[in-house]
Amino acid sequence: MSIRDYMMRFCAGLLVLAFAMIFIRWFTVVVLIDHCKWDNALTRLVLWDNWRLPERIHPREKDIDWAGLYPFLEPQPERSLLTEIRQQENKIREEQARIASWSETYFPGYTNIVETGRRYDQLIGWNIRPLTIGSVxxxxxxxxxxxxxxxxxxxxxxxxxxxxxxxxxxxxxxxxxxxxxxxxxxxxxxxxxxxxxxxxxxxxxxxxxxxxxxxxxxxxxxxxxxxxxxxxxxxxxxxxxxxxxxxxxxxxxxxxxxxxxxxxxxxxxxxxxxxxxxxxxxxxxxxxxxxxxxxxxxxxxxxxxxxxxxxxxxxxxxxxxxxxxxxxxxxxxxxxxxxxxxxxxxxxxxxxxxxxxxxxxxxxxxxxxxxxxxxxxxxxxxxxxxxxxxxxxxxxxxxxxxxxxxxxxxxxxxxxxxxxxxxxxTIELDYPLERNSHQDDYDFR
Known part of the structure; x- marks a missing residue:
């Protein structure tokens, strides 16, 4: 086999290992700790760098039907094409945030990997900060x-x-x-x-x-x-x-x-x-x-x-x-x-x-x-x-x-x-007001 084939197999092996580690952590949290209530030294060892992970698999607040308790005074307006586009944009942003959060949450040693990357950037003098929403x-x-x-x-x-x-x-x-x-x-x-x-x-x-x-x-x-x-x-x-x-x-x-x-x-x-x-x-x-x-x-x-x-x-x-x-x-x-x-x-x-x-x-x-x-x-x-x-x-x-x-x-x-x-x-507003989810900062209806 060529060096290229070895490298591809090596990278594929790392990818499989990463998925296996994520699955083991997910199984530990969702099945062993949350469902079976097996919260012991072994399960905590799997969560060595994220002690609060079991708290995060459930919503922070219990589901209360606020719209039922405090219904809107006026009927919901018909959804226009612009409204649909805004809704889809928000769903995409939410999905991107969810995937990023999921990766950070379940990948073992995630923060250590990120810190290593920052040290490498510091070593080579890489100091480029893109000007995007949410950038630091x-x-x-x-x-x-x-x-x-x-x-x-x-x-x-x-x-x-x-x-x-x-x-x-x-x-x-x-x-x-x-x-x-x-x-x-x-x-x-x-x-x-x-x-x-x-x-x-x-x-x-x-x-x-x-x-x-x-x-x-x-x-x-x-x-x-x-x-x-x-x-x-x-x-x-x-x-x-x-x-x-x-x-x-x-x-x-x-x-x-x-x-x-x-x-x-x-x-x-x-x-x-x-x-x-x-x-x-x-x-x-x-x-x-x-x-x-x-x-x-x-x-x-x-x-x-x-x-x-x-x-x-x-x-x-x-x-x-x-x-x-x-x-x-x-x-x-x-x-x-x-x-x-x-x-x-x-x-x-x-x-x-x-x-x-x-x-x-x-x-x-x-x-x-x-x-x-x-x-x-x-x-x-x-x-x-x-x-x-x-x-x-x-x-x-x-x-x-x-x-x-x-x-x-x-x-x-x-x-x-x-x-x-x-x-x-806040007035640091960078997106159009979105009303359908009732979770916009400025949805004051």
């Missing part, structure tokens, strides 16, 4: 960010304005708060408007809503004003697109001030002072979503912290999708499972805040001195470190994540009668 770019100070491409967000402005008008009809005050972009106009001019357009989208969203008389709160200039001695990037994690928990607490303070002005209701804002919290530190404990893609070869893990109020708290905390319905102090809002192990690739410490992204969370506050108002917050993951702190200032806080809540947000408002509706959401 590196700033001069080492902070990472996801670039967002040019895109017309008029459809998102219209959807948000429509929700604001509906809230007004229901007697609820409305506020839109865009998540601040990761880039700083003072230091990142080479990226802004060239590789990243998040600031342009934020400004377009604010201008579009303000032109219609809709209340907005732009935290971006306040971040520069309130932290004059702190470089802007340091208000965020180095390896993740989210802001620090202390920044989330600061954001809750500004939102509370707006609520106080708009509702003429006194808020105990001392509850939102950083001095009123004990900080529990976890040094070099968190590798964010951007850092996971770069691996620890190219990204230094972030320090992490949990904030605990120094004042007494008593809450009723409910997450229907996770089967949580409990009473206790503020600590019940933390998912400590995410901090059990220092696992850069398997755990997500930021998800400890408010149990990460859940379809619906309800927080009832029994403190006698808080404002007797109800807030509905429609949010994405940035608000996970904002909503629990803001909830300490009001009687009732309901939190909906439209990516997982498949019912009608308007029906929920119609039935629960919140005093305020806050939309705290």
């Amino acid at each position: 770019q590196v700033l001069a100070d080492g902070w990472l960010f996801f670039p967002t491409l040019p895109f017309d967000i008029q459809e998102y402005i219209n959807e948000t304005a429509s929700l604001a008008d509906f809230c007004k009809q229901q007697g609820a005050k409305f506020l839109f708060v865009p998540n601040p972009p990761a880039l700083d106009t003072a230091t990142d001019s080479t990226f802004i408007g060239q590789l990243d357009f998040s600031l342009q989208k934020k400004d377009a969203m604010l201008q579009g809503l303000q032109a219609r008389g809709i209340a907005t709160l732009d935290l971006y200039p306040y971040m520069h004003k309130d932290f004059p001695d702190t470089p802007y990037h340091q208000l965020f994690f180095r390896t993740d697109h989210h802001w620090l928990p202390t920044t989330g607490l600061w954001a809750a303070t500004h939102i509370a001030r707006w609520l106080e002005t708009a509702g003429d209701i006194p808020f105990p804002q001392d509850r939102l002072s950083l001095a009123s919290y004990r900080q529990e530190h976890y040094p070099a404990y968190f590798l964010g979503s951007q850092g996971k893609r770069m691996t620890t070869v190219l990204a230094k893990p972030d320090d992490f912290m949990l904030l605990y109020p120094l004042f007494p708290t008593c809450l009723h905390y409910e997450i229907p999708g996770l089967g949580i319905d409990t009473y206790g102090d503020f600590s019940i809002t933390y998912d400590m499972h995410e901090l059990e192990h220092k696992d850069f690739y398997g755990s997500n410490p930021y998800a400890a805040y408010n149990y990460a992204d859940c379809s619906l969370i309800r927080i009832e506050n029994f403190a006698p001195e808080v404002a007797d108002v109800k807030i509905l917050m429609v949010k994405d993951s940035f608000a996970n470190s904002v909503a629990p702190f803001l909830a300490l200032c009001v009687r009732q806080m309901d939190i909906i994540d439209p990516r997982w809540f498949k019912g009608s947000i308007r029906r929920y408002i119609n039935e629960t009668h919140p005093d305020f509706v806050l939309v705290l959401h």
Whole structure:
């Protein structure tokens, strides 16, 4: 046989071995651990690099018919050709993400292989980073960010304005708060408007809503004003697109001030002072979503912290999708499972805040001195470190994540009668709004 034949057989053998390893791991998780309940030293040996794999074969939340509980006020529109195309595009993106996740999950030693590849790239000086949605770019100070491409967000402005008008009809005050972009106009001019357009989208969203008389709160200039001695990037994690928990607490303070002005209701804002919290530190404990893609070869893990109020708290905390319905102090809002192990690739410490992204969370506050108002917050993951702190200032806080809540947000408002509706959401939008799955960030029907 020729060398070419030997090489082909060798590569084929490696491929068969890879599939065999994936099958063994899949069989261990699905059949032995999940079905037969054989969770022992042998099965754990097969999962040597992925201790949380058995948790991931089932949906995180139980299946709740949110559309049945909160049906849409208007019938679904007929699906046009454009709608069908968008639906197919989203299905393709979801399928690509599913295959990538499946490969990462079941292939033994996947992260070690990726790290080896990063070391090789580093050795040969290969530093090409493609500018695509979801790609990771590196700033001069080492902070990472996801670039967002040019895109017309008029459809998102219209959807948000429509929700604001509906809230007004229901007697609820409305506020839109865009998540601040990761880039700083003072230091990142080479990226802004060239590789990243998040600031342009934020400004377009604010201008579009303000032109219609809709209340907005732009935290971006306040971040520069309130932290004059702190470089802007340091208000965020180095390896993740989210802001620090202390920044989330600061954001809750500004939102509370707006609520106080708009509702003429006194808020105990001392509850939102950083001095009123004990900080529990976890040094070099968190590798964010951007850092996971770069691996620890190219990204230094972030320090992490949990904030605990120094004042007494008593809450009723409910997450229907996770089967949580409990009473206790503020600590019940933390998912400590995410901090059990220092696992850069398997755990997500930021998800400890408010149990990460859940379809619906309800927080009832029994403190006698808080404002007797109800807030509905429609949010994405940035608000996970904002909503629990803001909830300490009001009687009732309901939190909906439209990516997982498949019912009608308007029906929920119609039935629960919140005093305020806050939309705290990203404007880093790169795709057309998709309505059929009821899992689009901006599907506010």
